[in-house]
Amino acid sequence: MPATPVTAGAQPAQPVPPAPTVPVGRSRRSLCLALAASWVVLDAITKAVVIRALADGPVTVVPGAVQLTLLRNPGSAFSLATGYTTVLSLLAATVVVGVVRYSARLRSTPWAVALGFLLGGAAGNLADRLFRAPGFLRGYVVDWVRLYHGTHSWPVFNVADSGITCAAVLVVVLSVTGRRVDGSRVDSSRVPRGERS
Numbered sequence: 299m300p301a302t303p304v305t306a307g308a309q310p311a312q313p314v315p316p317a318p319t320v321p322v323g324r325s326r327r328s329l330c331l332a333l334a335a336s337w338v339v340l341d342a343i344t345k346a347v348v349i350r351a352l353a354d355g356p357v358t359v360v361p362g363a364v365q366l367t368l369l370r371n372p373g374s375a376f377s378l379a380t381g382y383t384t385v386l387s388l389l390a391a392t393v394v395v396g397v398v399r400y401s402a403r404l405r406s407t408p409w410a411v412a413l414g415f416l417l418g419g420a421a422g423n424l425a426d427r428l429f430r431a432p433g434f435l436r437g438y439v440v441d442w443v444r445l446y447h448g449t450h451s452w453p454v455f456n457v458a459d460s461g462i463t464c465a466a467v468l469v470v471v472l473s474v475t476g477r478r479v480d481g482s483r484v485d486s487s488r489v490p491r492g493e494r495s
């Protein structure tokens with residue numbers, strides 16, 4: 299086959315460099331932080347709306363099941379530990395800082411979602427502790443969703459609380475199925491029988 303003539307002065311073709319890629323860890327961390335930020339915004343918007351909409355009293359959405367009611371909660375999620383507002387505020391701040399730092403190790407999308415829910419929920423309620431009455435680190439969290447049946451009632455909660463609950467469920471599922479934060483999976487078939495739980 300005859301060689302292709304090269305025109306004098308022509309430059310040889312240059313290889314096209316590959317398109318830059320985003321490191322996996324950075325993309326997972328971005329997903330975690332974006333989800334958390336979105337959850338905080340959603341939590342803040344819903345709280346602002348219900349403070350005005352429920353000022354005159356509760357609103358029943360589903361009779362015998364779902365009611366929207368305004369509650370100022372000095373405790374933790376689902377109105378627990380009401381006498382430890384400052385301690386809970388410091389604990390929430392620790393969780394927020396810890397998750398933000400730990401998110402740099404993320405290589406798993408499911409874990410990024412789980413930690414995003416946890417971070418968003420903790421930060422949403424922490425914002426209430428910091429900026430709402432009666433004062434810094436002592437602010438009451440705005441809760442507004444009540445689930446009930448007859449005389450039985452689930453503690454009133456908010457969007458931030460539901461994020462924390464979603465995170466807890468996802469963490470349990472991921473742990474049981476052997477999914478790790480680094481994206482790997484535990485192969486139970488290679489674990490010696492005596493070491494299996």
